Amino acid sequence: MSDDKIRTISELGEFGLISHLTKDIEIKNKSTFKGIGDDAAVLDYQNKKIVVTTDLLVEGIHFDLTYTPLKHLGYKAAVVNFSDVYAMNAQPKQIIVAIALSSKFTLKAIEELYSGIRLACENYNVDFVGGDTSSSITGLTLSITAIGECDDENIVYRNTAKVNDIVCVSGDLGGAYMGLQLLEREKQVFKTDPNFKPQLDKYDYILERQLKPEARRDIVKLLKDNNICPTSMIDISDGLSSEVLHICKDSMVGCSIYEEKIPINQQTKDMALELNINPVVCALNGGEDYELLFTVSINDYEKIKNLQNISIIGHITKEGDGVNLITNDNKDIPITAQGWNAMEES
């Protein structure tokens, strides 16, 4: 059966579909001993530590296919797992993908999804080593497991921040959330007027933040190249507030974050103002930025202060001092977890 004659998933069957979607996959990493094609993938990490992380993405909860192209979804689903690996100061090396899909999906649609996953693997030098495909009653569910490696002494946890450490963040915050709000708004307009053509040009940056985020491999490299090892690190998937609280709670410290230091892109600000939202609230509570939040020793201040794409936003304090936002008019406001929370969306 030649590929160009294949039109439906049921013609291929489960095993045919998997081999169709994963054909021509090349193994790039030494640690991948055996990829797709057996009961399990086999890895060989020799003396390295291994990090493993899983995400489950459900249609209607984590993504909306009305405005999410499947290729973008696949790319993002892979990248958000890589982001968890980088947040351990590790390098992603393998990915395993399980999908469940209802009969509304054509083979072409699933090919799009996989092409996004494979593009992410290519861009981040990750091997696609296993898959599982089955039916679902409604919609699409994606489960992605990413595996990465790190030298023993370089792993960075979230519970090791120390008093007086500097709090840093990569890139800018709130953009992905504003991109989502824009897409949701345009979707509502489109519902009432199907001939409506959304004007999205001036918001390309925040749309890309939402639809095609990247993981901050470059930041992990930049820190390493500058001989900076973070004292703690976490990726920002649920909003700055939520992640700052994780680091502080797990490290048993407090912190002061300065409102004026929180990096926010101009498009994020513009969109927030259009929607009558305080941009800082977007940065604190909006999810899915996939930036890195980390702390470094005060001794590394000179090394870090002028690095591109890294903002110093505060410092670690004693636990009893609490976790506070210092506003532009110099008030202390306790930071609470109002972040994006998948549990609250149903």
Add this chain to the structure above:
Amino acid sequence: MSDDKIRTISELGEFGLISHLTKDIEIKNKSTFKGIGDDAAVLDYQNKKIVVTTDLLVEGIHFDLTYTPLKHLGYKAAVVNFSDVYAMNAQPKQIIVAIALSSKFTLKAIEELYSGIRLACENYNVDFVGGDTSSSITGLTLSITAIGECDDENIVYRNTAKVNDIVCVSGDLGGAYMGLQLLEREKQVFKTDPNFKPQLDKYDYILERQLKPEARRDIVKLLKDNNICPTSMIDISDGLSSEVLHICKDSMVGCSIYEEKIPINQQTKDMALELNINPVVCALNGGEDYELLFTVSINDYEKIKNLQNISIIGHITKEGDGVNLITNDNKDIPITAQGWNAMEES
């Protein structure tokens, strides 16, 4: 907030729920370096090879909560992944669990599910090292990743069977499928008469095969204790036919399987006859037995022939000879993949 006052999932939130469900988890394995509580779990396998496998289970496709107690579901979901690890001749060491659930589930229900997963971990000496919890629109979706270890020289693949090897299977086949048919029948009766009390006593074995299967750790140990290393191995999740075809196709060989040698439990036979199905068809095409199908060298015949719980059911032939069932009246019937296939169920 004390635990006995907690009544709802939304009161706990995502992070509260995860920590509630995973509290008191003890790490048992040396290879688990850091378990739950960071962006990723950290493992240390030193010089061992690592095997990784994932399964995605969707309500209404892979399980029916009408007759599947949640504790059993959790247990089974974990065990079927361990089975994939054993099928590599490896030992499962860690598990990561992601769940998505709709608002119909109470905290108590999710506790039941996790208690099943944790019981499986306890029984199989596996560490629970990570989790992800989110909402779904309808029903329950479970994604489980199991990770295991194996010495380099002992890993067994499915593509390494050789001509003249003996084909063996553990336990008996078709029972889980008959258990499912029985449950489905009783469900239909119950639908028309809600006062109906199903009489399931005489079918306790096949019900357990369906609802609480075990992975064949004992067989992997038995083979090792008897100095037998299989030449190829796979676990039987989709029916004997489907798995025999995987081994033969991937190993580029044929095989002859003898109908009379296929092990079938008496309850499986009784239920099949009650439902007017040929018991051998159940064994060939029924899924979810989680027995091991493996080949051994003809030189190991004396070592294996009297081992408990292992049946010799055939032998490997040349590729050109095809994959055949030799019936009791000595006819050759080509084996085709009619197995249980999650793709065809929607």
